[in-house]
Amino acid sequence: MTKATILILGSNATQIELRGGGSATIGQYLNETVVPTLALIDAGYDVVLATPNGTKPIIDAVSETVDHFGGDQAAYDRARRFFADAPQMNDVQTLRAVIEGGLDRFAGVFVPGGHAPAVDLMQDADAGTILRHFHAAGKPTALLCHGPVAILAALPDAAAYRAALIAGDTARAAALGQDWIYAGYGMTVFSANEEKIAEAQLLGGELYFDMERALKTAGGEVSVTATNFAPNVVVDRELITGQNPSSDHQLATALVEALDRALATA
Structure with missing residues (x-):
């Protein structure tokens, strides 16, 4: 018998736009997806994976390495x-299906990283519905690396917010980011400096926005490490965020501890 069930929000994105035209091939990172998931299972939790279109996420090929x-x-x-x-990992549901099935059955939610969430989840209306539910219920909400940008889906018009970031219209993005439910929360995300390295070595081009700016413009209190790719996890109320791939184990530990505390006081 499992302690409780945790919802994992996966991404279906496989391409991300590059400044000046073209795109880069992306996906979810293997370690960022599996390390926290296995930690949850090893701790006695069950998991349900859901994506926008109900198909299994694609793993980014650059994450297929023992180095991670x-x-x-x-x-x-x-x-x-x-x-x-x-x-x-194969019985995948749509985000809409898990909403219709009832979100109260989940004790927490986890969003893995890789660049993919910065394309679809951060502007997905169903992802926004899910995140607002967990926020209102105060249930552990964990996101890793690029995953934290998914909490922008909780904005009233997340698609317009993302479009404003791409257009470089900071004033419009800030206006669209008003009254964000996560404004004022401490959080971390893949840093702007780390993104410059990824752009040069992995993506082959420049993104339209970095993840730090995306969260800060909506009111997030973002902090990152001075050392690139050093593990970093920030916990503020129900929100648990990890900065980069090397934060996978620390984020998993923080999430399991938060879930266990919540069960103990239920």
């Missing part, structure tokens, strides 16, 4: 097998 698992070949192999074969 601390050089631990066994951990990397376990992650690959789990994502490929586990029922929890």
